Amino acid sequence: MTAAEPTGDELVEMLAALANPLRLRIVATLAGGRDYVSHLAREIGVSRPLLHMHLRRLEAAGLISGTLELSADGKAMKYYEVTGFDLHLTAPALAEAAKTLTRPDPDQGPGPKEHS
Amino acid sequence: MTAAEPTGDELVEMLAALANPLRLRIVATLAGGRDYVSHLAREIGVSRPLLHMHLRRLEAAGLISGTLELSADGKAMKYYEVTGFDLHLTAPALAEAAKTLTRPDPDQGPGPKEHS
DNA sequence: TACACCTGTAACGAATTGTTTACAGGATGG
């Protein structure tokens, strides 16, 4: 579980999603408990539209997930929570993930690096 | 060692450095052995100026390190290698790192998330 | 009806990033 090793492309998307102070803070806040967007926006101190965009990016990366619920007084509120991801970043692990990269032009040729 | 928990800002910089297909491939290639920039550029199939910029970014993030050496035939060549980083990304770990974020406006107020 | 919540999205400017092409220097070998 914990998403058994994402694809190279997926990994890039996850890293890109986390590589932003505001989004990092969003994940950090959600790590303390689920929350709905308007409240979360007030909590962190950003505009709702902006938060909305970042939440979309984080959800697209699979780091958080949102569910639309109806509160006791009938209001529609979207709750977000973290997804329990677990990424281990080391040089060898990245080398493994890079094998499944498709973004740039294909060029996976084995070659000697150090010949001295 | 392995850089005992970077600062929030440092973490963002590291993630941003890795959140790019080309840079990920660069790290992956260097994980197989150190190399100098011209050879690495041919290896990966990118222009040298472009590779140079990405190497700067990776080195600034502390993920790789370069040393200028003189080859047997007197040529100055800059060798790069990975730095043995080891990042463990989980929601709680990110929450911890987010405490040391300084980028946006300060706003580290404790607050209830789930009250339902 | 008007107000206070909640949701979402479109439009637009500003800042950042990715990439190419071109240039400049040093050392070796024909």
Add this chain to the structure above:
DNA sequence: CCATCCTGTAAACAATTCGTTACAGGTGTA
């Protein structure tokens, strides 16, 4: 001297990202 290999950097441009402002719709209560 010219060609080749190494290094680095500056200029210019396209593409993306970040953030604000403004709009549109739903529900419940005074």
